[in-house]
Amino acid sequence: MEELLEKLETYRREIRETELTNPDAAESYRIRFLGTKGIVKNLFHEMKTVPAEKKKEFGQILNEFKLFAESKYEEAKSINHQPSTINQIDWSLPGDPIPLGTRHPISLVRNRIVEIFGRLGFSVAEGPEIEDDWHNFTGLNMPADHPARDMQDTFYIHQNPDWLLRTHTSSVQARVMEKQKPPIRIICPGRVYRNETVSARAHCFFHQTEGLYIDENVSFADLKQTLYFFVQEMFGKSVKPRFRPSYFPFTEPSAEMDINCLICGGAGCNVCKHTGWVEILGSGMVHPKMLQNFHIDPNKYTGFAFGMGVERICQLKYRINDLRLYSQNDLRFLRQFVAAD
Ligand code: PHE
Numbered sequence: 001m002e003e004l005l006e007k008l009e010t011y012r013r014e015i016r017e018t019e020l021t022n023p024d025a026a027e028s029y030r031i032r033f034l035g036t037k038g039i040v041k042n043l044f045h046e047m048k049t050v051p052a053e054k055k056k057e058f059g060q061i062l063n064e065f066k067l068f069a070e071s072k073y074e075e076a077k078s079i080n081h082q083p084s085t086i087n088q089i090d091w092s093l094p095g096d097p098i099p100l101g102t103r104h105p106i107s108l109v110r111n112r113i114v115e116i117f118g119r120l121g122f123s124v125a126e127g128p129e130i131e132d133d134w135h136n137f138t139g140l141n142m143p144a145d146h147p148a149r150d151m152q153d154t155f156y157i158h159q160n161p162d163w164l165l166r167t168h169t170s171s172v173q174a175r176v177m178e179k180q181k182p183p184i185r186i187i188c189p190g191r192v193y194r195n196e197t198v199s200a201r202a203h204c205f206f207h208q209t210e211g212l213y214i215d216e217n218v219s220f221a222d223l224k225q226t227l228y229f230f231v232q233e234m235f236g237k238s239v240k241p242r243f244r245p246s247y248f249p250f251t252e253p254s255a256e257m258d259i260n261c262l263i264c265g266g267a268g269c270n271v272c273k274h275t276g277w278v279e280i281l282g283s284g285m286v287h288p289k290m291l292q293n294f295h296i297d298p299n300k301y302t303g304f305a306f307g308m309g310v311e312r313i314c315q316l317k318y319r320i321n322d323l324r325l326y327s328q329n330d331l332r333f334l335r336q337f338v339a340a341d
Helices: 002-015 023-034 039-049 050-080 084-088 105-118 149-152 168-181 220-235 288-293 312-319 323-327
Strands: 130-132 160-165 184-191 205-215 241-248 253-259 277-286 301-308
Touching: 002 023, 002 039, 023 039, 023 050, 084 149, 084 168, 105 184, 105 205, 105 220, 105 312, 160 205, 160 312, 168 184, 168 288, 168 301, 184 312, 205 220, 205 312, 220 241, 220 277, 220 301, 220 312, 241 277, 277 288, 277 312, 301 312
Parallel strands: none
Antiparallel strands: 130 160, 184 205, 205 301, 241 253, 253 277, 277 301
């Protein structure tokens, strides 16, 4: 009896110290302790060597031992049943961040322009980047020999010399006037092309947003007020806009709009060419000849148009001093932009 109790104690220690961390270890344990020829069974066989008056007491001890050996196995089974990595995961570790893209600064500014004019009732119109001569030039009062074409040299398509890459979004005005009758109130964001040598200040492609409003009694005051509203929404109430007389073949009278240089605050820098002012758009009242070209009665309707450079607005908003950065796809540059304001 003493001997048996000692054996039991040794087995208990062994069970306590055994680690059943994988299914193989659990299976060998089961065979050794709980199998048909296992230790538990053998111990029960040894009951017959125990004196009769001790049988009851020893029986209880043995039953407890059996439960103890079984519970160890059950516990191991439930742990090993889970996927094997589950015990190795530290649930308190922070997760891997999911990399999120950012919007291109040109898209941010374009979206903001569309949103601001959207509040004034302008809707978005789009046109093709490969244009014909009529919609890009001739229809806009710029016949083949017009000197204004000099400033807008572009790329022509081999197969058809009448096709070119549009030089401005004013081509979309032409396409809309062709199809739609007044009132017309549209904004046309898009990419444009010019035959320029690429440098910090010029590029062979860039972006513009055109605006066109045609209705009865549209005046120059409406044009000014609309553009004042726009710059204040875009750059804040303290922005200082000014209009300068200018010339475009498709508007009369015409004006360019400048704002105070936000880069140097007026002190003078190379963005404002040391004048304190930066040009952001061209504008004017739609030329009566244009209206006629597109079968809109100039005696009944008047309108204004404007076209702004998106890169320039972006430059002032984010202080970007090299046009090439916009198209180099350098992630260090692109990741810096989160919102337009
Ligand atoms: N299309 C002109 C340009 O690219 C800008 C402009 C648009 C001017 C509409 C007047 C009216 O320079």
